Amino acid sequence: MRIALAGNPNSGKTTMFNALTGSSEKVGNWAGVTVEKKESTVKKLYCKNGETITAVDLPGAYSMSPFTSEESVTRDYIKNETPDVIINIVDATNLSRSLFFTTQLLELGIPMVIALNKADLNKKKDTKIDVALLEKKMGCPVINTVSTSADGFSELITAVIDQIEKDQTPPYTENNVDLSDIEAVKAADRKRFEFVNAVVKEVETRKVYTRERNIHDKIDNVLTNKWVGIPFFALVMFLVFQISQVWVGTPIADLLGELLGLFQEWVGGLLEGANPLLYALLVDGIIGGLIAVMGFLPLVMVMYFLIALLEDCGYMARVAVVLDPIFKKVGLSGKSVIPFVITVGCAVPGVMASRTIKNERERRATAMLAPFMPCGAKIPVISLFAGIFFNNAGWVSTVTYLAGIVLIFLCALLINGITGNSAKKSYFIIEIPEYKKPSFKGAFKSMCGRGWEYIVKAATIILLCNTAVQIMQSFTWSFTVAENANESILATIAGPFAYVLLPVVGILSWQLAAAAITGFIAKENVVGTIAVCYGITKFINMDELVLEGGASDVAAIMGLTQAAALAYLMFNLFSPPCFAAIGAMRAEMKSAKWLWGGIALQLGVGFTVGFAVYQIGTLISAGTLGAGFLPGIIAVAVMAAIITVMCITATKRVKAERAHKKAK
Amino acid sequence: MGIENFIIIAVVAIIVGLASLYVYKAKKSGKKCIGCSSCGSSCTGNCSSCSGCSEKKQVNNKKTDF
Numbered sequence: 001m002r003i004a005l006a007g008n009p010n011s012g013k014t015t016m017f018n019a020l021t022g023s024s025e026k027v028g029n030w031a032g033v034t035v036e037k038k039e040s041t042v043k044k045l046y047c048k049n050g051e052t053i054t055a056v057d058l059p060g061a062y063s064m065s066p067f068t069s070e071e072s073v074t075r076d077y078i079k080n081e082t083p084d085v086i087i088n089i090v091d092a093t094n095l096s097r098s099l100f101f102t103t104q105l106l107e108l109g110i111p112m113v114i115a116l117n118k119a120d121l122n123k124k125k126d127t128k129i130d131v132a133l134l135e136k137k138m139g140c141p142v143i144n145t146v147s148t149s150a151d152g153f154s155e156l157i158t159a160v161i162d163q164i165e166k167d168q169t170p171p172y173t174e175n176n177v178d179l180s181d182i183e184a185v186k187a188a189d190r191k192r193f194e195f196v197n198a199v200v201k202e203v204e205t206r207k208v209y210t211r212e213r214n215i216h217d218k219i220d221n222v223l224t225n226k227w228v229g230i231p232f233f234a235l236v237m238f239l240v241f242q243i244s245q246v247w248v249g250t251p252i253a254d255l256l257g258e259l260l261g262l263f264q265e266w267v268g269g270l271l272e273g274a275n276p277l278l279y280a281l282l283v284d285g286i287i288g289g290l291i292a293v294m295g296f297l298p299l300v301m302v303m304y305f306l307i308a309l310l311e312d313c314g315y316m317a318r319v320a321v322v323l324d325p326i327f328k329k330v331g332l333s334g335k336s337v338i339p340f341v342i343t344v345g346c347a348v349p350g351v352m353a354s355r356t357i358k359n360e361r362e363r364r365a366t367a368m369l370a371p372f373m374p375c376g377a378k379i380p381v382i383s384l385f386a387g388i389f390f391n392n393a394g395w396v397s398t399v400t401y402l403a404g405i406v407l408i409f410l411c412a413l414l415i416n417g418i419t420g421n422s423a424k425k426s427y428f429i430i431e432i433p434e435y436k437k438p439s440f441k442g443a444f445k446s447m448c449g450r451g452w453e454y455i456v457k458a459a460t461i462i463l464l465c466n467t468a469v470q471i472m473q474s475f476t477w478s479f480t481v482a483e484n485a486n487e488s489i490l491a492t493i494a495g496p497f498a499y500v501l502l503p504v505v506g507i508l509s510w511q512l513a514a515a516a517i518t519g520f521i522a523k524e525n526v527v528g529t530i531a532v533c534y535g536i537t538k539f540i541n542m543d544e545l546v547l548e549g550g551a552s553d554v555a556a557i558m559g560l561t562q563a564a565a566l567a568y569l570m571f572n573l574f575s576p577p578c579f580a581a582i583g584a585m586r587a588e589m590k591s592a593k594w595l596w597g598g599i600a601l602q603l604g605v606g607f608t609v610g611f612a613v614y615q616i617g618t619l620i621s622a623g624t625l626g627a628g629f630l631p632g633i634i635a636v637a638v639m640a641a642i643i644t645v646m647c648i649t650a651t652k653r654v655k656a657e658r659a660h661k662k663a664k
Numbered sequence: 665m666g667i668e669n670f671i672i673i674a675v676v677a678i679i680v681g682l683a684s685l686y687v688y689k690a691k692k693s694g695k696k697c698i699g700c701s702s703c704g705s706s707c708t709g710n711c712s713s714c715s716g717c718s719e720k721k722q723v724n725n726k727k728t729d730f
Binding site: 279281457584 | 666668669671672673675676679680683684686687690696697698699
């Protein structure tokens with residue numbers, strides 16, 4: 001038996017799906033978190049007759065006429081796959097808007113049960129809904145539910161089972177609407193709203209009306225104010241990084257690092273008499289590489305916890321509103337903010353979230369630019385370099401995120417120039433959720449879920465990469481032991497790429513090139529590979545997460561100055577993301593040209609930013625330009641020339657198109 | 665071969681084997697990204713309504729390319 005969970009965005013579908021099935025799909029207090037359908041089996045606890053029920057969580061939709069591609073997923077699934085029963089999740093605090101979609105679903109004739117969700121919020125506001133009367137009006141069972149506490153779920157599933165194979169009569173039908181005539185469709189929608197409003201008037205008794213100004217509006221006056229909103233957002237994000245990466249995350253990371261270091265020492269002690277190659281493979285390669293990545297787990301988890309709190313309280317939707325006017329200036333809109341915010345956690349769902357954007361150019365640009373926001377996987381890289389070269393300074397994280405935002409703006413302008421779309425306007429409409437006290441339990445669960453995924457990644461992808469790196473740097477192509485690591489397989493593969501990095505780091509280092517390459521598999525690999533190649537865990541004081549001796553000793557070990565270290569960090573953060581995120585970009589862009597254009601742009605941006613940081617930094621600190629300036633400036637000039645030609649071509653094309661239109 | 669060497673080879677083989685098996689199974693079940701939360705694992709490649717697959721049909725859509 002298959003049941004579909006359908007309803008308006010932000011009505012609590014995924015929260016209900018997670019509670020019904022025990023899944024841990026991403027939830028958020030804003031519209032458009034779910035962009036794909038998800039399937040899972042309902043817990044036996046709710047299936048009293050032992051039947052196996054598969055629940056399908058669908059993206060939110062306002063009507064059966066899809067506006068965006070994720071709404072099409074919902075429409076197509078319900079129409080083509082015909083579930084046995086639909087659970088229509090209705091936001092009880094916003095009945096008139098929700099019932100529009102309900103009446104459309106009922107017209108399909110599929111058995112349906114209405115879950116009147118967020119019933120607890122109605123109680124608080126003393127809003128009463130006559131459930132029995134609503135049942136009569138809609139012609140299907142209506143159950144009060146609270147997704148966050150699983151209230152009413154047993155009754156809901158019982159009602160679902162009762163509804164199987166029953167006839168569903170629609171309370172309202174629209175026949176013979178000419179869908180090609182927009183005025184006829186609008187008139188039909190107005191009639192449907194009239195019907196819905198008449199039903200709501202009969203079943204609902206409100207004490208607090210939405211037109212009345214309340215405390216939420218007063219808070220919004222401040223937080224969404226065009227002068228205060230952005231500085232406040234910057235302050236909030238600074239605090240998130242400061243708390244996660246300095247105040248709270250680091251002390252916990254110190255403790256974990258100490259424990260992991262003791263484990264490595266213990267294993268090393270047990271295997272002292274082993275073959276040095278095998279010893280290095282297990283103790284330095286596998287365990288050392290894993291420790292280097294796992295040591296940053298607390299920082300990542302604390303940040304996920306704080307982001308989950310911000311998402312849950314309703315603030316993030318306001319951020320989209322605050323940033324909308326600025327993003328519009330560069331051809332994007334507030335709708336792009338949500339993918340950018342989600343990318344702070346992980347670039348893959350962040351890129352996928354761009355699906356909610358209807359405008360094709362804007363959607364592709366958002367998918368292309370989202371990876372500029374440093375994701376959770378880049379936190380270990382940022383923290384390692386901040387800890388080693390900048391005495392654990394909190395400003396490094398903040399600067400990298402601010403640089404990401406600035407690059408998004410600049411690259412959005414570039415995309416406008418290249419595509420010739422600077423004159424086109426974008427519209428942004430978002431439903432703002434009410435403020436609520438964030439759920440610490442929910443944020444803790446989200447943090448644990450993401451922390452677990454981080455551990456899984458470290459124990460699989462990162463571990464395999466570290467093992468491969470250790471083997472490749474121990475042997476030559478003739479499979480003899482490499483006397484000198486510079487003759488190893490890894491050195492010969494990564495060596496040519498070291499020339500690309502010369503203008504960014506000022507030295508030819510195959511180790512840094514290898515780390516950047518493995519970073520395309522997963523960004524945490526940058527840390528793992530550096531640890532394996534340099535045996536860096538021997539030099540890091542895991543208690544303090546700093547290199548013993550400070551930056552001057554690091555220069556001796558890695559051959560990097562502070563400017564070069566910051567430049568290399570920037571290169572890794574702003575060059576193309578991991579392969580999984582590139583796959584997501586491909587899926588959302590649906591164009592090979594845009595995909596390859598995006599990858600080229602990211603590579604160009606990563607190189608240019610790294611080059612600029614290293615050369616300017618070296619000029620300030622040493623009074624001279626860094627090594628590799630000439631080839632670097634030539635590469636940047638070539639890239640600038642290509643972009644200029646593309647912009648000129650696009651401008652000419654747009655002008656020709658306008659002239660052609662005028663002539664017509 | 666000393667006992668230490670045998671232990672290391674066995675441990676490395678088990679660790680790498682288990683990690684590879686996990687990655688293989690995850691990829692086979694359609695997981696797009698291992699270790700990324702909410703990255704979806706539902707697309708099996710044969711559901712008509714899933715936009716993940718319809719992407720293949722629309723790959724030639726170059727209406728507003730560069």
